[in-house]
Amino acid sequence: PVEYRDEIGLLSNSFREMGLLIRQQLSCIKKDDQLRHEAEINALTHQINPHFLYNTLECIHLEILGGSPTNAALMVESLGDFLRLSLHATANRTTSIADELKHTEKYIDLINHRTREPIEFVTLVSPDLLQYPIVRFILQPCVENCIKHAFDSENGEILILHPFICISIAVENSKLVISIEDNGKGIDTEAALAAIFHTQSSSKVGLKNIYERLNAYYEGTVKVEFSSIPFHKNIITFICTLSDTTAHTDQIS
Numbered sequence: 001p002v003e004y005r006d007e008i009g010l011l012s013n014s015f016r017e018m019g020l021l022i023r024q025q026l027s028c029i030k031k032d033d034q035l036r037h038e039a040e041i042n043a044l045t046h047q048i049n050p051h052f053l054y055n056t057l058e059c060i061h062l063e064i065l066g067g068s069p070t071n072a073a074l075m076v077e078s079l080g081d082f083l084r085l086s087l088h089a090t091a092n093r094t095t096s097i098a099d100e101l102k103h104t105e106k107y108i109d110l111i112n113h114r115t116r117e118p119i120e121f122v123t124l125v126s127p128d129l130l131q132y133p134i135v136r137f138i139l140q141p142c143v144e145n146c147i148k149h150a151f152d153s154e155n156g157e158i159l160i161l162h163p164f165i166c167i168s169i170a171v172e173n174s175k176l177v178i179s180i181e182d183n184g185k186g187i188d189t190e191a192a193l194a195a196i197f198h199t200q201s202s203s204k205v206g207l208k209n210i211y212e213r214l215n216a217y218y219e220g221t222v223k224v225e226f227s228s229i230p231f232h233k234n235i236i237t238f239i240c241t242l243s244d245t246t247a248h249t250d251q252i253s
Contacts (some may be wrong), residue, residue, distance in 0.1 A: 175239055
């Protein structure tokens with residue numbers, strides 16, 4: 001409060017009013033940025049290719065025609081659980097790690113009904129992180145990418161006798177570290193980097209979509225790393241720097 005109405009008093013009032021105006025403008029800018037990030041994340045999420053859904057329905061159809069109603073019923077049950085989790089998360093930018101892992105597990109259940117060699121799925125996540133917020137629909141596309149590029153061959157032959165996918169998630173030094181490991185045929189690092197950082201055809205939006213949604217939510221701080229020992233250990237790691245708005249205290253609906 002200014003006690004006097006001389007030149008110094010008027011100047012003080014002007015600075016005070018200017019300070020209030022600047023704080024209001026910064027608040028509006030922050031809110032606009034948040035809305036822009038949310039719109040960007042939602043738009044990118046809706047780009048996820050649902051072709052696996054059509055493939056699954058076709059497989060259920062073939063199981064019924066082939067006289068295997070029990071297997072078809074199991075696939076319908078897994079598909080129902082998968083879609084239920086998908087629809088539940090649609091209204092939110094984030095979901096819990098527990099629900100995201102469960103969503104991914106249901107997807108692998110569906111894939112295992114369709115493949116001759118079932119995929120072993122392992123998760124390495126501390127119990128106290130299971131309710132930690134994570135961008136929704138991140139893990140399932142990563143797993144889909146592994147299955148499509150690590151285990152499939154061009155002529156349909158079985159490349160891996162015991163396919164394996166492991167997801168590990170940890171918080172280290174204010175960073176969320178998400179790693180997806182498989183024992184497939186290896187990662188073409190140059191092609192993977194090109195898929196993320198350069199314009200690609202619509203058939204190769206998987207990794208780019210994941211990276212851009214993470215980067216939008218974590219405000220441009222995400223790094224991605226690759227390491228590959230073919231048929232032994234191939235790892236994609238996303239490292240996300242946590243801020244006050246993306247800390248453990250985030251609310252999940």
